[in-house]
Amino acid sequence: MVVGPSFAPPTISAQTWANKPSGIAWLRDLFPYRRYGARVLSYEYDIDTLTAPGGPAATGIYDEAVKLVNELQADRYIQDAERRPIVFICHGFGGLLVKRALSFSHSRRDARVEHLRSIFRSTVGILFMSTPHNGITKQSLALGEFNQYGGPSQFLLSLLEGSEALQEITDQFAPLMKTFFIYNFWEQIATSFGKSRAFIVDRTSAAPSWSDVDQCGINSTHSGMVKYTSESSPGFRIVLATLDRYIRAADSTIKKRWQKDAELLRKDRLAEFEDLIQSQHPAGSVRSLGVSGSDSATLLDSSAISETEADEVLDGEPSPSVNVHxxxxxxxxxxxxxxxxxxxxxxxxxxxxxxxxxxxxxxxxxxxxxxxxxxxxxxxxxxxxxxxxxxxxxxxxxxxxxxxxxxxxxxxxxxxxxxxxxxxxxxxxxxxxxxxxxxxxxxxxxxxxxxxxxxxxxxxxxxxxxxxxxxxxxxxxxxRGMDPEEAILLLLNLAYPGSEPRENKDASWNYARLIASELGYLALALKQAAYTIRRQLLPLERYLRSLLGCRKALLSRPILQASADVNIIATYELPFTGIATKSSIEYRDAVDLLHVLAFMHFVSIPEGIFSRSSDSFKASKWSSIRPAAIVEPRSSQGVGDRILAAAKVLYDHSIISISDIQSTAHDNVWRTPSSTKLFSLHPAIHQWARERLSNSEQRQWLECTASILAHCVSHNLETSGRAFRQLLLPHIESCLSLLEIAHPKLPENLEQCSVIEKFGLVYAENGLWKRARSLQLKVVEFRTKHLGKRHVETIQAQRGLANTYWNLFEIAKCLEVQHQILITNWWTRPAWQDWLTWPPWKPVHIPYCIALDDLTRSLWLAGRRELSLRAGKRAVDGLTNRLGPDDPLALNAMFNLARTYLHIGELEKSYELLEVVLEKRTRFFGTEHPDTLMAMNEMGMNLCAQRVRLDDAERLVSAALRIRKRILGEEHAYTLWSVNDLSKVYCEAGRYQEAVEMLEEAVPIVRRTLGETHAGMLMTKSNLARAYMLCERWGDARPLLELLCEQVPPETPDWVHAQYGYAFILVHDGDLGEAEARCDAIVEKVGETGVLAMDSARVLATADLLYKIYRAQGGRDADLARLKERFPHLGREQAERARSIDLIPLKPVRRRTTRDLDDGPSN
Missing domain, CATH: 3.40.50.300 (P-loop containing nucleotide triphosphate hydrolases)
Structure with missing residues (x-):
């Protein structure tokens, strides 16, 4: 039996197992080792070397494990007892040492070191006496005595719960567990540390939930559980019975293991030998193929090229030396x-x-x-x-x-x-x-x-x-860590830049060696330690003791979650404590600044956040913490100056980095041309900065940070600030995720409502509409409940939600919300004079007219064009009279009305309005403003629908597409919208193949970005089908239109368009019966739902097609008469009537196909 001490000096190691007052050592005095013919060996090691600062923390356990295996094997070899069974009895850390030793022994497979494998082969069982398999607690380590060191060393930290070193030992030992008998014991009485008491190793660590392993508690302290004075001592009889069982089973167990393991090694070596032979003489070699001469050389050379090398030979040339991105x-x-x-x-x-x-x-x-x-x-x-x-x-x-x-x-x-x-x-x-x-x-x-x-x-x-x-x-x-010598050089070079390289015998080199070892040779911790020494906050020779003392203090704080974090935390805690104890303004501001940065994302935090938010933040009352650097200066410039001064303090202490950013992407109103400062933190520092605060402090600073972020966003979302708001996205996401954890029922008050409403606006502006919708729904629900549905802030939130629904093409929900807003504004009028309008049921106050304008746009998208027209006219009249024709709100109403005119075929009225809107938006906002681009695109489509000035139509739509590509990107929804519109221009100009090519390229992009059933995808497929038909690619068009007929909801004009297109193809293919059924379904659906007017271009075109079908079939005089009665225009020239943006792509084909029908009944 092999026993080892716990943490004790080697001179008294035997006392680990002996009761000091009585002098009884149970393995000598109580255990009947003569009866069992057992040898009891005690293994000793120098615990001071392991636990001292600068000791072999990284390799300490491994080194001792190797030493244990070698010494034990040598002793057994000399005694000619290499096959004698072994039972290990381990106390505390000794158990970790034995686990590592057995893993090492098992890994010795080569014949030259196979003798060391005998320890694994001979071990029958292990008694783990309060071994910290999962580590020791921070509490028990913090209560320990560290004598002259002042705090725990790196080695002791590696024994904490969650340690990577312990996990590695566990992972290596896990495959061997089934090989041995194992019994886990744990202490049941806490150990006294002065006035405190704690378990050295708690039950969960001493007895993990391993399957098929015995476990039991011993009613004693950590030290007393292995010091029995009599057979009645707690735990003795269980230990004795366990040893008896292991010894009885030892001979047969170990004999079988030696035989089985020897056979396993033999098979492994044979397999390795066969693999080696195979690699040198592959089965598909030249000789086996029977090839000789020059051909054999060719085959041999080609077979020697690996698959990767073949790819490199066949697939391309070496990379270029010019880096583009x-x-x-x-x-x-x-x-x-x-x-x-x-x-x-x-x-x-x-x-x-x-x-x-x-x-x-x-x-x-x-x-x-x-x-x-x-x-x-x-x-x-x-x-x-x-x-x-x-x-x-x-x-x-x-x-x-x-x-x-x-x-x-x-x-x-x-x-x-x-x-x-x-x-x-x-x-x-x-x-x-x-x-x-x-x-x-x-x-x-x-x-x-x-x-x-x-x-x-x-x-x-x-x-x-x-x-x-x-x-x-x-x-x-x-x-893990750096190379030790590289780590020492890094520390010294950063701490004393410009100095000569130091020799190994230099005193500073030795101090640096100890510090580097204790910091685990981690580059980030070494850098911070060097800067602390360089700024003379702590001299080199005093740094280690301060570091260890800081570690001990951290053990009692929740900030230390894992042993791996302590080196980073301690090196930053030391200089920050120095900052926090100073009273000057910039140092106090630095503390506040770090607390705010801790709740944003750790990279690229714009300095402008603070100056932009200062004015509105001062007026806010939500945050209980009000950083002086934001509220005390009288100007935003003053705020910026103080923030930069505070950042300089953090930068000088190597806590943050500061960089300049200059926008060079696009010189337009979308971008912020001026440069700004960006702050960044290492992720580990960022985590430390937040977790060093108490829970209540974290909540307060989180609310402060959220308020600062929200107050630098305006409800108006000026386009000049778009680039800046884009920089806010990761910081909003970081802050919001923490808010949702701290406040599961967010929002819980009106201030939180305002914050997340601003966050939702930024999400929506950047196309993250689903994320925006989730926030806006919460805001609307909370404000409706606490402020009422008629409150101006509730209506504001509803309007934002409706806009998000519109962009998500959730039109039914959008119309529902906008209708609620309209009704609310009908009842809620700003002044009593607004009730005196005539007629009173048609109010003209501004909020009501804005609601009408919003409905105009949504009703147009829903295909309810007549309602859109009525709402649009009232919106334009009301806003123009109240605000004037140059107001942006009035221009928005004009534009939406013009678009409705365009899609119901009143092209001249549409053109007149678009001309005014485009001229004024260009003059007021510039050519690259999103509203200007919208008007430019629609003007081009108006000219296209009129089939006049097609060159101008192409120029306008192409310009809108080009600018949108540059500003929004090729895959933005509005860019793809312009692609669809330009394809219509190409079709009208007879450039059918160009239209097909651009739409085929767009389809996979729309599928990936919007989805297969999104309205944008349906629009793109519909336009592609029309382009196919104009190219007379009927086989390509038919499956597209079949799919659209199934996917498009029947309550929309798009369903009519899809059905009409499919009927048109059926006519071409000669399936007049099915084509007739489709046309009848269109007329019936329009009559039932009013989704389109009966005199709309698409319905009239359907009647035309039905008329041609009747005539082609012959014998349908009665049906023709009824159809003419319902649609008197039939049989006359339809050139003027058919002018519609929805119909033009099929016009040339319609003429050609219906002309074929006029020749007589289809065969």
Whole structure:
């Protein structure tokens, strides 16, 4: 039996198992070892070396485990007892040492070291006496005595719950557990530490829920549970019985294991030998093929090329040296080392090739926070930039941030910010690219959705989650600390820049060695420690003791969640404590600033947030915390100056980084041309800054941050601030996610309502309409309940919700909300004079007219054109009279009315209004304002419907499309709208094939961005079907229209359009009976629902087609008479009547097809 001490000096190690007052050592005095013929060996190790600061924290357990195996094997070899069964009895840490030792012994497979495997082969059972399998608690470690050190060392921290070192030991031991008898014991009496009491190892750690393992508590303290004085001592009889059972089973068990393990090794070595022979003489070799001479040389050479190498030979040329896209932030200058891994990664990826598409190669880097994963990727990106056409960086700290990063990537590609646009762009690229998915730490996030399916690319993933290795296709690295010597040099070079390199015997080198070891050689912690020393906040020789003392204090605080975090936290807690104790304005502001930044996203926080929000924030009363830097200055410039001064303090203490950003994307009203400062924090620092606050403080600062973000957003959403609001998205998402956790029933008050309403506006402006809808629904519900449905803020929220419904094409819900707003505004009039209008049931006050204008637009989209016309006329009259013809609200009403005129065929009236709107919007807003582009596009479609000035029509719609592509991106819904409209112009101009090509290219984009059943997809398919028909590609048009007839709701004009188009094709194919049925269904549906007027262009065209069918069939005189009675126009020239934007694409084909029908009945 082998026993080992717990944490005790080696000179008294025997007392781990002996009762001090009586001197009884139970293994010597109580256990009948002579009866069993047992040898009792006590293994001793120097616990001081392990636990002292600067000790071998990273390798300590492994080194001692190797030593235990070697010494035990040597002793047994000398005694000629290598096959003698072993029972380990382990107390506390000794159990971890034995687990690691058995894993090491089991790994010795080679014949040259197989003798060390004898320890594994001979072990029959293990008694774990309060072994911390899952680690010890912070409380028990904090209560310990650290003598002259002042705090726990890195080694002791590695024993805390959640430790990576403990998890590694568990993972290695788990496959061997079924091999041994195991009994887990735990202490049942807490140990006294002065006035405090605590369990050294709690039950959950000492006795994990392992299957088929005995476990029992012992009614004693951690120390007393292995010091029995008599057979009646608590736990002794259970231990004795367990040992007796193990000893009785030992001989047969170990004999079988030696035989079985020897046979297993023999088979493994035989398989390895066969694999080696096979690799040297493959079955498909030249000799087996029977080929000789020059042919054999050719086959041999080709077979030697690997699949990867063959791809490189066949698929392209070496990558170009010109890098076009580099969307990567600047790396920190302090980063050094890991050159070997960089070279290995470059080899793994191989040489990028041009003009090649296949599945991308994926490499994963996982490890501790602060271990340099991100900086390594930044360095690799920078060093290999010349090898790639594009290098792209995606923040995967959350799904929202990943989507935002890809939105920026899609915008850079000119595809817009729609979800999937960036990935699609990369998947289609044949030029080599590198994509970095950084901080992908959430195990619930599916990274496959962010990895392009194809493309000529390499993907790097950084994560703290080791399970992310499953995404790797070519390998992975595990990052822990730096190389020790590199770490020491980094610390000294940053702490004393410009100094000469130090020799190993230098005193400063030794101090640096201890500090680097205690910081786990983590680059981020070393950098912060160096800056603290450099600024003389703490001298080098005093830094270690302060660090250890800070660690001890942190153990009693909830901020320390895992042992891996303590090095980062402690190195930042030290300088921040110095900042917080100073009373100058900039230092007090720095503390407040860090607390605000802690609740935003950790990258690219615009300094302008604070200056823009200051005025309205001062008037707000929600936040109980009011940062002085925001409320005390009298001007926004003063706010900016104080914020920058506070940021400089944090920057000088290496807590944040500050960068400049200059907008160079597009020089237009959408962009903010001026430069601004951006603040960023390392993710680990960001987490520390938030978690160092108490729960109540976190709630207060969270509300303060949310209020600041909301107050820098105006309800008017001026287009000049669009670029700035786009920068807010990740910070809004970060803040909102925390708000939803803190307030599950958000919103809980009117102030929270205002905050999330502003957040919803920003989401909607950036096309995130579903996210906006979820917030706006909450705001409407809360305000309706607490303010009433007639309150102006309730109506404001309802209007925002209706606009979101409109953009989501949820038209029924949109109309329902807008109708409620209209009724409310009918009853709620601003002044008593508004009741004196005549007639009184037709009010003209401004809110009512705005509601009418909103309905005009929605009724138009719903196809209820007559109602849209009536509402539009009243809206234009009311707003023009009240506000004047130049007011933007009046121009909006004119535009919506003009669009309705266009789609009911009153083209001249539409043109007159559009001409006025386009001229004034261009003059007031410029040519690139979204409202101007809308008017420009509609003016082009009006000319197209009139079939006059088609060159001007094309120029206007093409200009709108070009600008929308540049500003919104190629895949934005409004850009795709312009694509559809331009296809109609092409069709009218006879350029049918061009229309087909642009629509075929648009269909997969619309499918990916909007969905298969979205109204935008139905519109695109409908236009493509018409273009096919004009190209006489009837076989392509028919399945499209069949599908549209099934998908389009029957209550809309689009259903009529789809049915008419399908009937038209049926006529062409000679299926006059089915075509007649479709036409009859159209006429009947229109008569029942009024979805279109009976004299609308599409209904009249349907009657025309039905008339031709009757005539072609012959013998339908009675049906023809009834049809003429209902539609008197039949048989006359329809040129003027048929002018409609909905009908023109089929006009040339209609003439050609109906002319064929006029020739007589169909065969």
């Amino acid at each position: 580099y969307l990567v932030h600047r790396r920190s200058e302090y980063f050094v080392g890991r050159l070997r891994q960089s070279d290995e990664l470059r080899t793994k990826f191989g040489t990028p090739k041009r003009k090649r598409r296949r599945k991308p190669d994926i490499f994963v880097i996982y490890g501790l926070s602060g271990s340099g994963k991100t900086q390594f990727c930044l360095r690799f990106s920078e060093d290999n930039r010349h090898r790639y056409w594009g290098v792209f960086w995606v923040d995967c700290s959350s799904e929202a941030n990943a989507n935002a990063s890809f939105a920026l990537l899609g915008e850079r590609a000119g595809k817009g910010q729609e979800i999937g646009a960036g990935q699609e762009w990369l998947s289609r690229s044949t030029d080599p690219w590198l994509l970095v998915l950084d901080n992908a730490n959430d195990p619930e996030m599916d990274l496959n959705s962010y990895i392009p399916a194809t493309g000529n690319g390499h993907v790097l993933i950084t994560t703290r989650n080791p399970n992310a290795k499953i995404y790797s296709t070519i390998g992975y690295f595990q990052f």
